[in-house]
Amino acid sequence: MNPANLPFDSEAMLQGLRGWVECESPTWDASAVNRMLDIAAREMAIMGATIERIAGRQGFGGVIRARFPHPKQGEPGILIAGHMDTVHPTGTIEKLKWRREGSKCYGPGIYDMKGGNYLSLEAIRQLARASFTTPLPITVLFTADEEVGTPSTRDIIEAQAARNKYVLVPEPGRADNGVTTGRYAIARFNLEATGRPSHAGATLSAGRSAIREMARQILAIDAMTGEDCTFSVGVVHGGQWVNCVATTATGEALSMAKRQADLDRGVQRMLALSGTTNDVTFKVTRGVTRPVWEPDAGTMALYEKARGIAKSLGAELPHASSGGGSDGNFTGAMGIPTLDGLGVRGGNGHTLEEYIEVESLVERGRLMAGLLATLE
Numbered sequence: 001m002n003p004a005n006l007p008f009d010s011e012a013m014l015q016g017l018r019g020w021v022e023c024e025s026p027t028w029d030a031s032a033v034n035r036m037l038d039i040a041a042r043e044m045a046i047m048g049a050t051i052e053r054i055a056g057r058q059g060f061g062g063v064i065r066a067r068f069p070h071p072k073q074g075e076p077g078i079l080i081a082g083h084m085d086t087v088h089p090t091g092t093i094e095k096l097k098w099r100r101e102g103s104k105c106y107g108p109g110i111y112d113m114k115g116g117n118y119l120s121l122e123a124i125r126q127l128a129r130a131s132f133t134t135p136l137p138i139t140v141l142f143t144a145d146e147e148v149g150t151p152s153t154r155d156i157i158e159a160q161a162a163r164n165k166y167v168l169v170p171e172p173g174r175a176d177n178g179v180t181t182g183r184y185a186i187a188r189f190n191l192e193a194t195g196r197p198s199h200a201g202a203t204l205s206a207g208r209s210a211i212r213e214m215a216r217q218i219l220a221i222d223a224m225t226g227e228d229c230t231f232s233v234g235v236v237h238g239g240q241w242v243n244c245v246a247t248t249a250t251g252e253a254l255s256m257a258k259r260q261a262d263l264d265r266g267v268q269r270m271l272a273l274s275g276t277t278n279d280v281t282f283k284v285t286r287g288v289t290r291p292v293w294e295p296d297a298g299t300m301a302l303y304e305k306a307r308g309i310a311k312s313l314g315a316e317l318p319h320a321s322s323g324g325g326s327d328g329n330f331t332g333a334m335g336i337p338t339l340d341g342l343g344v345r346g347g348n349g350h351t352l353e354e355y356i357e358v359e360s361l362v363e364r365g366r367l368m369a370g371l372l373a374t375l376e
Contacts, residue, residue: 003370004313006126008362012295014105015359017118018098023108025061027085033061033144035044036084040064040142047125049140058152061144062084062340065160068124071138077137079164081157081327082117082148082171096352104346104355107335115356116170116343117142117363121367135376136165146327149188149288154330161331166302166375170343173364174320180341181295181303182321184256187265188287189270191217191233191251195280198245207245210236211345213280214249217273220252229257229266230298252287256323262294290325293332302337302375309370316364327371342368347361 025036034056041051041064051064056062061084067073086109098107124138142161143153150157161167173179189347193214198207214236224231231253238249255270257263267286274284295303303319309315328340345362346356 001127001132001373003309003366006130006366006369008122008126009120010147010358010362010367013118013122013361013365014100015356016140017110018113019116021022021098021110022093024088024090024093024108025084025086027145027147029085029090030056030059030144031063031174032090033085034200036143037062037064040084041066043121044140047121047128049329054156056152060152062151062279063144063156064142068112068138071133073137075087075137076165077139077169078122078372080138080140081161081167081169082113082120082141083143083327084117084135085147086112086113086118086370087147089289092352095109095163095257095332096354100358103358105358106353106355108354110333111172111344111346112349113171113343113355115346115361119344119365120168120368122365123372125370126365127372129146130230132373134372135374138372139164147323149290150327150330151288152197157327158334161334161336165259165337166339167328167331167336168327168342168368168371169340170368171326171328171336171341172349173360174318174322175345175347176318178318178320178341179303179306179313179339180328180369181339182332183290183293183300184258184323185260185266185292185348186325186329186366187255187263188289189253190285192283193249193280194216195245195247197247200243200245200327206247206278207224210249210280211246213277214238214251215284217282218251220273220304221270224269225340225341228262229255231255231270233267242279258292258321263292271358289327290331293329293338295332296335298335299339300333302339305374306339306367306371309374310367313363313366313370331346
């Protein structure tokens with residue numbers, strides 16, 4: 001099977017992808033994510049897959065597991081793992097409208113990671129139309145909470161990965177047309193400051209501002225960033241009335257490191273910030289964590305297979321470990337051969353200028369088809 005001969009069509013792929021992108025699916029809106037999962041499930045059912053719905057929990061959307069017909073169905077095979085949630089709130093489509101500008105196409109979640117998910121299904125569809133039976137059975141798992149650290153579906157992802165020989169993750173490709181063979185470790189933290197209220201006009205000095213303490217701690221957290229470990233605060237809430245000294249303020253912080261030992265030290269530094277200063281209590285609790293994924297022999301052998309396919313298609317395929325977590329952190333850390341960053345090329349993810357390079361839909365679709373057709 002030569003994937004170069006498969007009739008991928010970028011314009012047809014864009015037409016199908018548009019319905020996915022315009023079905024907005026922010027993580028915190030479970031019903032919206034489930035609507036997106038319904039669209040993907042219907043499409044895969046038409047393709048012949050057996051669809052299983054797994055209910056969500058912790059307030060998140062559910063999970064779709066699709067198994068495609070195969071003589072060896074039930075045996076270890078290939079797991080394609082992707083998330084359908086995005087960081088864009090409902091209504092973003094009015095600000096970041098679907099639009100094609102030359103070689104680029106814009107839309108919320110098109111790059112991270114609906115484009116990669118869609119081209120994966122197109123690869124399966126193209127192989128089926130060519131009446132080609134892959135050496136291994138294929139399972140697709142679409143989840144709903146990756147953008148907040150995968151708190152509700154990590155166990156499902158790991159259990160499904162353990163039943164397969166390979167994991168392919170169509171997260172966005174690297175800017176150099178590369179793929180991802182490792183991911184940095186990431187930890188999230190919940191921050192809470194508790195002060196003492198007073199009237200901000202009449203008795204200002206009697207109060208102890210939780211907002212002031214949160215602001216002080218944000219500067220301290222940012223200042224902890226070094227070469228080994230980064231720290232940042234990305235969410236802050238505080239106060240209710242401008243004429244009241246704020247009693248509470250909350251926030252969320254993120255730490256990332258290339259090595260697990262560095263992250264572990266970073267976690268201890270964050271937790272050590274808890275305490276009471278000037279009658280204001282500051283509390284740090286650990287949230288969800290992604291383990292470091294360092295490439296092993298199995299992952300590098302999988303990468304070499306992909307590099308060979310790319311070369312046959314006339315493209316170089318560099319690789320590297322990447323910052324920013326994915327569900328590949330979990331499967332790679334388990335020791336299961338995992339290749340990440342197999343999705344579209346593009347840029348400006350998580351912003352109102354998120355786009356893909358249209359030609360990468362076909363290029364990466366052929367790469368995915370080549371992997372599905374040759375892995376054994």
